Amino acid sequence: MNTPATVSPAGPAREVLRLDRVGKRYPMGDTIVDALVDTSFTLREGEAVAILGPSGSGKSTLMHLLGFLDSPTSGEVIFEGKPVATLNERQRAHIRAEKIGFVFQAFNLLPRLTVRANVALPLTYNSTTPADAEARVDRALELVGMTHRAHHKPGELSGGQRQRVAIARALVNEPRILLADEPTGNLDTKTAAAILDLFQELNRLGRTIIVVTHSPEIAARFKRQLHVLDGRVTEGGAA
Amino acid sequence: MKRLFSGVINGLGEIWGHKLRSLLTISCVMLGVASMVVTTGFMEGFFGTWEASLEEAGGLEKISGIPKALSERQAPFAPVSPGFTMDDARALQELVPTIAVLSPEIDDSGARLSRRGMNYSVRVQGVTNGIFEINRYEVASGRMFSDLDLHDHADVIIIGSKVQEMCFKPGETPLGQFIDYNGRPFKIIGVLQHYERLYGTYNTLYWKNDVAFIPITTMASKVQRSQRLSWLNMKASDLSLLRPTVDAASNVVAQQHRGMIDFKVDTNAQELASYSKTKASFVVGGSAIAGVSLLVSGIGIMNLMLASINERVREIGIRKAIGATPFNIFSQFVAEAVTLSLLGGVAGVGVAVGVIHALGTVLPPGSAPLLAPSAFIVGFAFSVTAGVLAGIYPAVQAAKLDPIEALRYE
Numbered sequence: 180m181n182t183p184a185t186v187s188p189a190g191p192a193r194e195v196l197r198l199d200r201v202g203k204r205y206p207m208g209d210t211i212v213d214a215l216v217d218t219s220f221t222l223r224e225g226e227a228v229a230i231l232g233p234s235g236s237g238k239s240t241l242m243h244l245l246g247f248l249d250s251p252t253s254g255e256v257i258f259e260g261k262p263v264a265t266l267n268e269r270q271r272a273h274i275r276a277e278k279i280g281f282v283f284q285a286f287n288l289l290p291r292l293t294v295r296a297n298v299a300l301p302l303t304y305n306s307t308t309p310a311d312a313e314a315r316v317d318r319a320l321e322l323v324g325m326t327h328r329a330h331h332k333p334g335e336l337s338g339g340q341r342q343r344v345a346i347a348r349a350l351v352n353e354p355r356i357l358l359a360d361e362p363t364g365n366l367d368t369k370t371a372a373a374i375l376d377l378f379q380e381l382n383r384l385g386r387t388i389i390v391v392t393h394s395p396e397i398a399a400r401f402k403r404q405l406h407v408l409d410g411r412v413t414e415g416g417a418a
Numbered sequence: 419m420k421r422l423f424s425g426v427i428n429g430l431g432e433i434w435g436h437k438l439r440s441l442l443t444i445s446c447v448m449l450g451v452a453s454m455v456v457t458t459g460f461m462e463g464f465f466g467t468w469e470a471s472l473e474e475a476g477g478l479e480k481i482s483g484i485p486k487a488l489s490e491r492q493a494p495f496a497p498v499s500p501g502f503t504m505d506d507a508r509a510l511q512e513l514v515p516t517i518a519v520l521s522p523e524i525d526d527s528g529a530r531l532s533r534r535g536m537n538y539s540v541r542v543q544g545v546t547n548g549i550f551e552i553n554r555y556e557v558a559s560g561r562m563f564s565d566l567d568l569h570d571h572a573d574v575i576i577i578g579s580k581v582q583e584m585c586f587k588p589g590e591t592p593l594g595q596f597i598d599y600n601g602r603p604f605k606i607i608g609v610l611q612h613y614e615r616l617y618g619t620y621n622t623l624y625w626k627n628d629v630a631f632i633p634i635t636t637m638a639s640k641v642q643r644s645q646r647l648s649w650l651n652m653k654a655s656d657l658s659l660l661r662p663t664v665d666a667a668s669n670v671v672a673q674q675h676r677g678m679i680d681f682k683v684d685t686n687a688q689e690l691a692s693y694s695k696t697k698a699s700f701v702v703g704g705s706a707i708a709g710v711s712l713l714v715s716g717i718g719i720m721n722l723m724l725a726s727i728n729e730r731v732r733e734i735g736i737r738k739a740i741g742a743t744p745f746n747i748f749s750q751f752v753a754e755a756v757t758l759s760l761l762g763g764v765a766g767v768g769v770a771v772g773v774i775h776a777l778g779t780v781l782p783p784g785s786a787p788l789l790a791p792s793a794f795i796v797g798f799a800f801s802v803t804a805g806v807l808a809g810i811y812p813a814v815q816a817a818k819l820d821p822i823e824a825l826r827y828e
Binding site: 243246248249268269272273275276277280281283287289291292300301303304305348349352 | 431432435733735738739740741743744746821
C-alpha cells in the first residue's frame, strides 16, 4: 500500500481538511436544533484525531460534514484548499471514492457479497483498472489480516472480523483520510483493543485518522482530541 | 463498462436472493414477450404468404385479360366476336405502347405426360416467352423458346421441377430427352427453377413447379386445334401507367371483338388494397397487444424494483458513502431491471419457439404462425424497453436517496 507523506520533521504537515465557522441547524418538529455551532479546526496530514462526545452531542453530524455526506448551514468546509460548497454532488462522490475511507459502527458490509467483493466495492466507483483493483484488494486484506476469509460472506464472520473487513474496504482506495464512526461500538473489549491497535498502526504508516467515539478511554489513545458538547467543539489535551 | 458489469452481477445476485419474487416477475415478462413473438409469428406467416402469392402472381403491374360470358343483352350476337385470339395479342402489341410485355396463353389443364411407362397429369400451357417475365418463371437449366420454335410449331417442352421429379429418376438429366404429350414426343429444352416458400410444411409455391410449357403455336395447331386463348396477360411498363393501359387494352380488345364484351380486364390493385387494409388493422391490433404486454411486464418489474430498493436503502447509503455518484446508483438499478427483463425475454422467446412449433404441427398450413427472425428482435427489444422504462422510476428514487437518511435506515 502506498503510504502518503508523513509529517515532515522540518515543519507542520500539509492541511487536509479545515472547518471554518461551521454551523449546522436541523428543523425538528416546530423547533430548530443547532447540531453544530461556530466550529473551526484544521486537520493535517498524518494526524490521528479522536472526536469525543456523549450521544446526541453533534459528533455524528460533524462526521457527516467531514465526509461531505452533509452540507453545513453556515460556514465552510475546505478540503485540500477548496471549499466543498463549490462542488456538486458528483464531484463530492468522486472525492469520497478517491480520497476518503469510511468505517461505520455497524460495519455496513453488504451481506450478499463476499469479503473480497465488499472490499473491492469502492474501486468500482473510481478509475482503478480491474487488474490494479485485484492487487489493491489483496494488499488491503493482508493489511487487516483477513486474506484467509476472502471468500466468506460477512454473515460467517465474527464482529471483529467484520470490522477488519470494513476497514480493509475503507483503505482499499488508499485514501488520504480514514473516517471511523464508533468503530469499536459493537465489539467486545479485547476485539476493540485490537481494532484500535490496527488504527494506530495505520497512523504510524502515515494515514490521517479521525475516530468518533463516546468513550474517553478510546479517545485517550489518540494524540489529538476534539471534545463535542451541545454542538460546540473544543480542543482536548494530548494523551 | 465495469459498472455495467457489476450492475448485471448485482441484478443476478438479487434475482438469486429472492427466487420466488424474481420468478414471478420474470414470468410476467416471459408471458408478455412470448405473446408478442407468437402474435408477430402469426402476422408474419399470414402476410408473408399473401405477399408472396401477390408477388409470384405477377406483381402490381400485371394486367389479366380473361374470357367471360357475354351479358344477356349481347348473348344473341356471340358469333360476331372472334373471341380471345392471337390477333388480340398482336393488336395490343401494336396499339398500346404502354404494354411492356404480353403473354398469351392456351391452357390444357387435364394434360397427361408420359415417359417410359410413367404417367403424370399436369397443366400444360401453350405460351410465348412473355410468361417467364409476367408470371416470374426462370429456366434453371436449358433454354426458353426461340423464335424458330414458335414459328415452326416445334414439339419442344419446358418442364417444371415437379414434372421432372415425377417423370425422371433422381440424377437423370431431362434436357434433350423426349416426353410424350398428346401422342407425340416433345423434346425437353428446359427445366424451370424449383420454387419453394414453406409455410409450416406446406410449399405455398407448389403451383409454380407443377407446370409444363410448349410454344403457343404448337398448342394452337397440334393440341387444341383452336386459336382461342385461355388468358391474355400483360404488364404495364410502369405502375403509374397501369390505369391508362387497362383502359387502352379494354378499348382495343372491344374493337377487335366488334363491341362484344366477352372478356374482362383485371389488375392486382384490388387485392393490394385489401392486403394493405388488412395489414393496417393487424398492425394496430398487434401494437395494442404489444402495448398491454409491455405495460404488464413493466408493472411487474417496477413493483419488484421498488420492493428491492425499499429493502436496500441502507446498501444505497453505504454505496454513496464510499463514492457512488447518483448516476452510479441510477445505472446500477436500471441495469438490474434490464437484467431481470432480459432473462424474461430469453425465457419468453424460448416459450414462443415451443408454442410456434407446436402450433405448426396442429394448425393447417396457411394459418400457422411462422418463426421469423424479426420476432426474436421484437422479443428482445421489447424486454429491454420494458426493463429500461420500468427501471427508470425506481432507479431515480434510489439515486435521490439522502445518504445520511439511508445509512440510518434499519
